[in-house]
Amino acid sequence: MLRVGVDIGGTNTDAAVILGDEVIGVCKTQTQDNFGEGAKSAIGEALKAARAGVADVRAVMLGTTQFTNAFTEGKRLQPSAILRICLPSSQDIEPMLDWPADLKQSLGGHIYMVRGGYEFDGREAAALDETAIRNAARNMRRRGLRNIAVSCIFSTINDTMEKRAGEIIAQEIPGALVTLSSRIGRLSLIDRENAALINASLGNLGAAIVESFANALSALGIDAPFYVSQNDGSLMSPEYAARNPVRTYSSGAANSIRGAAQLTRCDNAIVVDIGGTTTDVGVLKNHFPRERSLPGKFAGVRTNFRMPDIISIGLGGGSIVRLGKKLRVGPESVGAELNRKALVYGGDVLTATDIAVAAGRVKLGDPAHLAGLPAKETARADRLIQAMIAETVDKMKTRAEDIPVIVVGGGRILVSHDLPGAARLHIPDHAGVANAIGAAIALLSGQAEQIFDYSRTDGAEAVAAVIEKARQEAVAAGADPATLRVVDVEEIPLPYTGGKLTSVRVKVVGDPLRGGAG
Amino acid sequence: MRFGRQLRIGLNDLDEVIYGTAILASGGGGDPYLGRLILMQALQKHGPATLLDPAKVNNRWLVVALGAIGAPTVALEKFPGLTALAGAVERIEQHLQRKVDALVAAEAGGLNAVLPIALGLRLGLPVIDADGMGRAFPKGDMMTFGIYGGRAAPVIVVNDHMNAVIVDADDNRAAEELGRNAVVAMGGLAMGAIYPMSGKFFKSAAIRGTISLSRDIGRAALAASREKRDPIDAIIGYFHNQRKKARYAAKLFTGAVTRCQPKTGGGFVRGAIDLENSISGETCAIEFQNENLIVRIDGRIAALVPDIITILEEDMGDAITTENLRYGQRVTVFGLAAPDLLRTSAALEVVGPRAFGIDLDYRPIEVLKGS
Numbered sequence: 001m002l003r004v005g006v007d008i009g010g011t012n013t014d015a016a017v018i019l020g021d022e023v024i025g026v027c028k029t030q031t032q033d034n035f036g037e038g039a040k041s042a043i044g045e046a047l048k049a050a051r052a053g054v055a056d057v058r059a060v061m062l063g064t065t066q067f068t069n070a071f072t073e074g075k076r077l078q079p080s081a082i083l084r085i086c087l088p089s090s091q092d093i094e095p096m097l098d099w100p101a102d103l104k105q106s107l108g109g110h111i112y113m114v115r116g117g118y119e120f121d122g123r124e125a126a127a128l129d130e131t132a133i134r135n136a137a138r139n140m141r142r143r144g145l146r147n148i149a150v151s152c153i154f155s156t157i158n159d160t161m162e163k164r165a166g167e168i169i170a171q172e173i174p175g176a177l178v179t180l181s182s183r184i185g186r187l188s189l190i191d192r193e194n195a196a197l198i199n200a201s202l203g204n205l206g207a208a209i210v211e212s213f214a215n216a217l218s219a220l221g222i223d224a225p226f227y228v229s230q231n232d233g234s235l236m237s238p239e240y241a242a243r244n245p246v247r248t249y250s251s252g253a254a255n256s257i258r259g260a261a262q263l264t265r266c267d268n269a270i271v272v273d274i275g276g277t278t279t280d281v282g283v284l285k286n287h288f289p290r291e292r293s294l295p296g297k298f299a300g301v302r303t304n305f306r307m308p309d310i311i312s313i314g315l316g317g318g319s320i321v322r323l324g325k326k327l328r329v330g331p332e333s334v335g336a337e338l339n340r341k342a343l344v345y346g347g348d349v350l351t352a353t354d355i356a357v358a359a360g361r362v363k364l365g366d367p368a369h370l371a372g373l374p375a376k377e378t379a380r381a382d383r384l385i386q387a388m389i390a391e392t393v394d395k396m397k398t399r400a401e402d403i404p405v406i407v408v409g410g411g412r413i414l415v416s417h418d419l420p421g422a423a424r425l426h427i428p429d430h431a432g433v434a435n436a437i438g439a440a441i442a443l444l445s446g447q448a449e450q451i452f453d454y455s456r457t458d459g460a461e462a463v464a465a466v467i468e469k470a471r472q473e474a475v476a477a478g479a480d481p482a483t484l485r486v487v488d489v490e491e492i493p494l495p496y497t498g499g500k501l502t503s504v505r506v507k508v509v510g511d512p513l514r515g516g517a518g
Numbered sequence: 519m520r521f522g523r524q525l526r527i528g529l530n531d532l533d534e535v536i537y538g539t540a541i542l543a544s545g546g547g548g549d550p551y552l553g554r555l556i557l558m559q560a561l562q563k564h565g566p567a568t569l570l571d572p573a574k575v576n577n578r579w580l581v582v583a584l585g586a587i588g589a590p591t592v593a594l595e596k597f598p599g600l601t602a603l604a605g606a607v608e609r610i611e612q613h614l615q616r617k618v619d620a621l622v623a624a625e626a627g628g629l630n631a632v633l634p635i636a637l638g639l640r641l642g643l644p645v646i647d648a649d650g651m652g653r654a655f656p657k658g659d660m661m662t663f664g665i666y667g668g669r670a671a672p673v674i675v676v677n678d679h680m681n682a683v684i685v686d687a688d689d690n691r692a693a694e695e696l697g698r699n700a701v702v703a704m705g706g707l708a709m710g711a712i713y714p715m716s717g718k719f720f721k722s723a724a725i726r727g728t729i730s731l732s733r734d735i736g737r738a739a740l741a742a743s744r745e746k747r748d749p750i751d752a753i754i755g756y757f758h759n760q761r762k763k764a765r766y767a768a769k770l771f772t773g774a775v776t777r778c779q780p781k782t783g784g785g786f787v788r789g790a791i792d793l794e795n796s797i798s799g800e801t802c803a804i805e806f807q808n809e810n811l812i813v814r815i816d817g818r819i820a821a822l823v824p825d826i827i828t829i830l831e832e833d834m835g836d837a838i839t840t841e842n843l844r845y846g847q848r849v850t851v852f853g854l855a856a857p858d859l860l861r862t863s864a865a866l867e868v869v870g871p872r873a874f875g876i877d878l879d880y881r882p883i884e885v886l887k888g889s
Contacts, residue, residue: 089678090597092636093555119705120592126679153595188594190555283846293844302551309846395832397796398774398846451591453702494589495546495808495841496656497702501589 001058004046004222005440006039007255007433008064011276011336012410013038015046016259016436023263025050026433028410030336035066036212040220054221059512063229063251063439066209077103078147078203081110081140082193083133083169085152085161086117088126095151095193100300107201110145112136116161117153120451120501125153128161130168137172146173149200151181151193157450177203184244187449187503191295191304198301199246206245210238227478227512231307233258233289233438234445234509237478249298250307252435257282257289257308259438260406263428269404270393270422273434274411276318277333281392282310284406288487306447306507311395315388317411318342319352323377329355329384343369352414355381362413382416390420408434443509446474446484454493455500462504463489470506479510525647525730527635528566532558534740538732540628540837541739541753541852544826546654546809547627549590549839552597554628560600560636567635569647572726575620579717582610583650583663584634585624587675587698588707590841596678596707598629603637605676606711613672613684614714622720623649624661624712626728628837630654633709635729650713652725652857653826655869656808658697659690662859663713665868666723673697675708725857739835749835750850757854766884770813770820771795771802771851772832778843791829791843793851802851804829806840811874813851823876824861824869825883826854853883 002024007014008031017025027045032038039062047054082095095111096104114136115129140148148169152162159182166178179200185192199206210228217226228241233254241248256273260266267287273280283290289308296303314331318338322328334341334349341347343354344365350373356362358370358378370378393405405422407415408431419425430437448469452462467486475481488507527535532554540550561567575581584606586598607618621634626649638645650661664670670690675697676682683700687693693712701708715723735753742752750769757767773795793802803814810827813820821827829838832848843849860869861882867873870880 088601089599090595092600093552093559093597097555097559117596120589120595125596125705187591189597190594290846293847294838294842394796395848396846398776399794399796401796451706492591492841494591494706496587496698497589497706500702501592501706503591 002050002052002056003440004043004057004060005436005438006043006060006062007252007435007439008035008039008062008066009252009435010065013042014433014436015042016430016433016440017046017050017052018437018440023430023437025052026430026436028433036216039213040216043220057222057224059224060217060222060226061229061235061439061442062213062226063255063435064209064248065252076205077106077201079108079110079145080147080149080197080200081112081145082149082151082197083112083114083136083165084193085114085128085150085165087113087115089117090153090189093190096197103299103301107197110140110143112139118155118158118161120154120157121453122154122158128164130164133165133168134172137169141173146175147177147200147203148173149179149181149193149196151189151196153189155180155182156187156192179244184246186304186306188295188304191302194301195246195303195305198298198303199244202245207242209245210242214238225512227442229255229439229442231305232291232445233308233442235442235477235512240477247305250305253280253282253308253310254289255438255442256280256408256434257284257438258441259434259436260284260408260428261287262437262441263430263434264404264406264426266404266406266426269406270396272389272393272405272407272415273409274407274414275316275409276335276338276411277314277316278312279315279389279392279411280310280312281396282308283396311392313388313392315352315385317351317353317414321350321352321355321381323350323374323381327380327384329381329388352385352411355385356413358382359416361416385414386416386419389415390422394421407431444474444477444479444512445507445509446470446472446477446479447507448473449503449505451494451501451503453500454502459491459502462502463491463506466504466506467508470508474508474510478513480513481510484508484510524571525569525733526566527569527729527733529558529561531733532561534736535632535729535733536628537736537739537836538734539626539631541735541828541830542652542728542732542826543627543654543837543839544809544828545806545840546656547625547631547839548586548629549593550628550837552593552629553632556598556600557632557636560639564639567639567645569635569729570620570644572646572648572721572724575646575717575721577716577718579619580614580616581620581622581646581715581717581720582607582618582711583622583624583661583713584637584709584711585630586633586707587710588701590839592706593629596705598633598707598709599678600637600640602676602678602680603633603709604641605680605682606674606709607637607641609674609676609682609684610672610711610714613674618643619717620644620646622646622724623728624658624710625649625651625654626732627654628839631728631732646724647729648724648726649728650724652728652860653824654809658694658712660869661713662723662725662865663715664690665865668713668715668719668723670694670712672714674711675700675704677704677708725859743834750830750852753835753852766855768853768883768887769850770853771800771815773800773802773849775843775845775847775849778845793849804851805876807874808840810840812871812876813853819886821853821883821886822871822878822880823874824856824865826856828852828854855883
């Protein structure tokens with residue numbers, strides 16, 4: 001039985017067909033405006049290459065950055081409201097306080113704070129003020145708002161008040177799209193609330209994209225279940241993705257790291273993903289991407305999703321090269337127009353791809369177009385490109401040790417096999433579609449985090465309770481309970497609490513349930 | 519901008535002040551991000567803040583030190599509240615039967631240095647350009663106000679429900695411990711008022727100019743970043759170029775976190791951070807108890823408490839608080855000589871290495887450099 005991975009990026013749509021551990025068919029096409037059409041043709045071609053029929057497909061995994069683009073370009077954002085359940089606490093930092101002014105304006109800055117919230121252990125800190133919520137919801141309705149985010153103090157520990165607020169809003173605003181922060185983010189009210197608001201502002205874009213992908217699959221005659229990749233590289237059901245599109249925005253990086261692992265059978269490595277405009281360098285640690293620990297910014301807004309720790313530099317196959325005394329490579333890029341603008345393709349822009357061809361590393365287009373270039377200069381540019389990559393790889397290393405470097409992505413031709421500092425360099429077959437391969441082999445996951453008073457609760461009991469919570473979340477996401485395994489347990493004592501409070505964080509993963517998410 | 523010796527802080531100075539306070543905090547002092555937002559909202563609402571030169575403090579004034587007490591992780595959900603902090607000031611007034619005349623920060627940290635400024639704006643009370651540590655320490659009895667003879671009690675802790683615990687104890691250490699236990703019972707975070715003192719005593723014991731120093735450090739570093747120079751070098755240059763107030767400052771190590779292990783024990787989070795430089799293979803080990811205490815590079819001691827040891831994010835030079843440090847982070851370890859008031863024999867008894875269970879005599883960072 002086959003798994004099909006699809007990656008719909010800004011430039012390319014890739015598909016990969018996997019049988020067991022083997023990649024048996026791949027396809028790379030251009031992303032189309034109607035991206036369902038592009039996905040359809042990519043999947044069709046990849047299946048053809050694999051000599052497989054649609055009936056053999058057991059599951060389809062979709063990775064996409066469509067939602068990210070919608071938000072970062074500020075297009076199609078809906079006016080949205082935030083209801084924070086917090087009083088009498090957490091009022092000295094209002095919602096959206098440090099958002100970029102233009103984004104805050106496109107959402108309208110509709111802020112409501114009401115009484116309620118929990119303590120770190122899930123006990124009620126203040127009773128929920130349902131009347132205030134009802135009044136807020138009526139005010140939202142008068143303002144014509146339908147996209148509502150709800151946050152609450154410690155809602156990741158106890159989500160009862162957020163759920164109740166969601167019910168009241170649904171009663172008062174027919175057709176409201178409500179995003180509960182506990183469904184979206186982790187501990188840290190501001191970051192979680194921001195993510196919920198971003199999600200709310202995407203309106204029904206998530207549903208539209210999921211539907212158009214579902215249509216593409218049924219047009220192909222595939223009736224296997226499909227899943228959508230999220231930020232940490234694990235999967236979610238289409239229903240979940242439709243409601244929580246913000247959870248997909250950095251899935252590409254995680255997928256390429258996991259895909260690189262699959263292609264090389266490495267468990268630990270530095271992964272260099274070179275695209276048309278940027279190079280992302282991440283770390284594969286015990287078969288999973290190493291995650292960043294500090295909050296990241298998304299279009300200038302702080303969020304704290306679990307996502308891979310990545311360094312990006314402005315270097316890709318389409319990077320514009322300036323020779324001479326002020327030698328420069330990137331960060332400007334011809335991007336998707338590489339096939340027309342690069343010298344080897346008869347264009348008039350010197351790109352990093354031309355430098356790789358000049359270095360004799362790869363045969364592309366017509367090398368005769370490069371005849372007039374000074375060889376010394378192009379060799380210098382090539383050395384600069386190697387140095388840029390080597391330096392970034394070095395930054396991601398934690399130890400002075402010999403760790404393999406895996407290069408993937410369409411721009412992998414830029415890398416020389418004697419990259420400085422990379423004792424073992426892998427550029428695997430199918431490296432150009434590592435994203436789609438990573439999507440195809442992705443797992444479902446569940447995460448939970450809770451704070452305990454270790455002077456009252458036994459540590460082992462606390463960890464067991466959090467593992468159970470994470471397992472439940474994974475099963476709700478569509479994982480097969482029989483395949484669940486714990487991949488990460490963190491116990492972090494909280495400072496300044498007399499050594500009493502400890503935060504426990506767990507992540508579990510599992511395979512998709514046969515026959516779908518149910 | 520300074521008018522005479524007064525320091526004005528407006529929205530344009532916000533990033534600089536927060537950057538600088540976090541550098542001084544030695545890994546503690548609360549989350550600078552929360553401090554930044556709380557001060558931002560207060561400045562937006564009330565306009566710029568004016569900080570008072572410590573020399574202008576009247577001898578007969580009642581001055582009180584303020585700060586948030588508790589778990590930074592809890593503060594990420596339940597933000598430090600100005601209403602509760604105002605409640606702590608009010609309780610001090612009720613308890614002592616007189617008005618508080620001026621506020622001061624308990625410690626120099628990304629959150630705690632700026633909370634009194636935000637409260638001062640709300641209450642219309644003067645806030646003094648000073649603090650009680652010149653950095654952050656894990657305990658209230660480690661403030662210079664205690665070291666030089668002040669009485670911590672009555673210590674007041676108040677939560678957002680305006681529930682208050684008033685601790686009255688002659689022994690500063692007992693007052694601190696009882697207060698901290700109350701904080702855990704209050705949900706892991708509360709606002710505190712401590713060391714109500716006369717203006718005269720304040721002037722004899724305070725670390726002066728903390729907020730203006732923070733602003734100056736931040737200004738130097740952020741200007742360097744904008745001009746693509748190294749922000750940490752700019753900070754070091756700043757300290758070396760202060761004629762009278764020059765302090766030794768240095769980059770002690772650059773590398774990645776290879777192990778980060780917090781452990782509880784003795785009532786506080788104790789732990790160790792290991793770093794390695796992936797090019798030279800050099801290693802660095804840091805021990806911390808909330809704040810960073812000792813740095814060893816390839817086994818050789820490079821800095822000891824109370825000298826300031828702050829771990830900075832490699833590129834922008836932003837300080838990372840201990841609880842935010844994780845495996846794989848690329849960092850620079852920054853060392854700074856402690857203010858003179860922390861280096862006296864009286865101070866070293868309370869905040870020297872042995873006070874933290876490290877069986878070593880204190881040696882200044884600038885002396886260790888040559889050894």
